[in-house]
Amino acid sequence: MSEKLQKVLARSGHGSRRELEAMIAAGRISVNGQIASLGERIDGDAKVRIDGREVAIKPPEDVVCRVLMYHKPEGEMCTRKDPEGRPTVYDRLPRVQGARWVAVGRLDVNTSGLLLFTTDGELANRLMHPGHQIEREYAVRVFGEVTDAMLRKLTKGVQLEDGPAAFKEVKRTGGAHSEGMNQWFRVVLTEGRNREVRRLWESQGVTVSRLMRVRYGNINLEQGLPQSGWGELPLSQINYLRELVGLPAEERTFIDPRKQESRQKRYARARRNQAKRLQNAKQRTRK
Structure with missing residues (x-):
């Protein structure tokens, strides 16, 4: 049974689908001597090369997920x-x-x-x-005054340059008294857009001074x-x-x-x- 080229290569450990689609679009991958195209399907006996080097195509039963x-x-x-x-x-x-x-x-x-x-x-x-809505939790230290009204906005949703965004959850975790204007929070997102945590806080006029991801799913x-x-x-x-x-x-x-x-x-x-x-x-x- 034929499968999409990028899916087979991803399963075989040659990169993520996103990385492989970019390689295909750039003409870096060939199938049986011909430059591959996006959406192309291949069989298990196809000869695939990335940047001119032949790569192994593994059937599902030969792949061990680590x-x-x-x-x-x-x-x-x-x-x-x-x-x-x-x-x-x-x-x-x-x-x-x-x-x-x-x-x-x-x-x-x-x-x-x-x-x-x-x-x-x-x-x-x-x-x-993003369709799988997997939670990512971060410990974040912000500099500036943070009001309850701001927190309500951050969980209700704000408009960023690439569309609306919101935290699923925001919790204060202390630090306001011992660190002056620096305050620690735990925040939860269910997507991973570029610099999304920082941009959400910046939309409220405060700056992220430390950011650490502490959980992915469970x-x-x-x-x-x-x-x-x-x-x-x-x-x-x-x-x-x-x-x-x-x-x-x-x-x-x-x-x-x-x-x-x-x-x-x-x-x-x-x-x-x-x-x-x-x-x-x-x-x-x-x-």
Whole structure:
């Protein structure tokens, strides 16, 4: 049975559907020697090349869905390569054979917190689709006076340049008395438009001074996980995400319960990675 080219490539771990559609539009993908077109369908025996390099096409039964939790620090870019040489989130991820890590959404360079990565581009595409209304929760510190009237507007909805937007939920979490005009809130969104949290607050005349994503669906950023640290999700959490978006359950996992890395070891590894990142940043600054 033939399937859409971008769907097959996403499932085979060559990127998200959005990334692959951009590659097809740019003429970077060919099928059986011919430049591919958007919407093209292929069979399992098709010869597909990306940038001239033949890539593996995997049937569904050969694909094992893996998902990582990553604690992004401020200053890292959510791109595979940065022309200015700045560190990227992909620099810290473990290598994977026969696939590639696909980010589930992005965080801007000044935002920290939870990022999910998967080897299943179809899962990433569905998790990012606004139609699934998956909650994203952020801890946010804003500078400026915040009134109850503002909070009502933010939950009722305001008009941004790319359309109406609103928080599903806003909660004060303290900080007003100890930090002067800085106040902490928890906010929940069900979509992931560019800089949406910051723009919503800016619409009320206040500035976001810190922003951290702490939850995606019911996957919480693991307490104590150092910045630049990662951990592989167990099968139960992977299948929770797959069920959210209507995908069949995964039955296999790369986590061997007999050799599962302890939380302490994972944290120690993450701290070493963070120290290396800081050292490399200092070296680039000297240059």
